[in-house]
Amino acid sequence: MEIAADRVVLIHYTLKDDAGAVLDTSAGAEPLAYIQGHGNLVVGLEKALEGKRDGDTVAVAVPPADGYGVHDAALIQRVPKRSLQGSGEIKKGMQFQARTEHGMRMFTVTGMVGDMVTLDGNHPLADKTLYFDVEIVSVRAATAEELEHGHVHGAGGHHH
């Protein structure tokens, strides 16, 4: 079966940066299950997989605009430490969910000076070209319930 909107796809994937370092991989674990056309994957990868079938392998370089975005200086904020109260000791590298005018976003602590904390709302992979090697394990139609929930049930998905 071909990959098309509203189909459940199981893939094995390896993601590398432009230096060839592995950033993420499903090798040695269960394949990743997702529903095509629901924004579960970065846009560039969904596009590259559209129309492919089980057994196909796909190698694609996804530019930042179709990946985790272009670095945006407006997403870097300095806030007083006390505004992050309830989070315990603040350390570089810690991540916080915060509401912004564009919805919920993950911020990473990138620096601390005195009582001020620098938060960066850019994705850690912003500005990076993403090199995906994908093997398509299986393709099937999503059930009505899966479409309603927006995620896959059973193998590789939610069990509830």
Ligand SMILES: [Zn+2]
């Ligand atoms: Zn569900």
